[in-house]
Amino acid sequence: MAKVKNKSRVPRETYNYELHKGYLGGVVKTRVYTGITNDSERRTAENNRDSKDFDHIKVSADGSRELAENKETAAIDFPNMIEEGEIQEFINSLAIDYNRYDRFEAAYALISYGAKSVGPLIDALKIDNWKIRGNAAWTLGKIGDSRAVKPLIDALCDEVPEVRATAGQAILNIGKSAIVSLSESLNSSKPKNKGIISCLLAALSSEQD
Numbered sequence: 001m002a003k004v005k006n007k008s009r010v011p012r013e014t015y016n017y018e019l020h021k022g023y024l025g026g027v028v029k030t031r032v033y034t035g036i037t038n039d040s041e042r043r044t045a046e047n048n049r050d051s052k053d054f055d056h057i058k059v060s061a062d063g064s065r066e067l068a069e070n071k072e073t074a075a076i077d078f079p080n081m082i083e084e085g086e087i088q089e090f091i092n093s094l095a096i097d098y099n100r101y102d103r104f105e106a107a108y109a110l111i112s113y114g115a116k117s118v119g120p121l122i123d124a125l126k127i128d129n130w131k132i133r134g135n136a137a138w139t140l141g142k143i144g145d146s147r148a149v150k151p152l153i154d155a156l157c158d159e160v161p162e163v164r165a166t167a168g169q170a171i172l173n174i175g176k177s178a179i180v181s182l183s184e185s186l187n188s189s190k191p192k193n194k195g196i197i198s199c200l201l202a203a204l205s206s207e208q209d
Contacts, residue, residue, distance in 0.1 A: 094135035107139045122151045130160040141170025146177040
């Protein structure tokens, strides 16, 4: 009687997947559900049949079930940590120079996080990459949080003209809440900074009239 050879099973790669709902500038705003799967197409169909309300499924390979389960647990138990990681990923994407659309996606994703993005974006104004600094300034202007005013005033002295210009426009976008900080900086700022600060103050003051 012939012996049946044992065929060793090749382990299937395990993935994390997230169901996302809602878009802002083409970027996901809300994570609806987090899970693990080794067949993302089948899992998408199942979630559709279960009437889960989502627009998009994001799948990432983690290589082993243990790693995927750990990531799933973190997403459920520590959502703030996951958000912080995502915010940093989006900030890093502000440096992308081969795809302008991806940069805009990252910026609008950061805008959708609102106040949660402000601290990391302020830190990004000091990163040794002028594209990240400039795009961080632009994004802070769109968010409009007054906490960004003083760091943006500092960015008016950036060595790169594009960053300086973007920081100035961001301050204008934040609006009249920037006036006090601009006035305080006018007396203590570097000489090369005073001209632009005076112009910004004049522009914002005229808006109040």
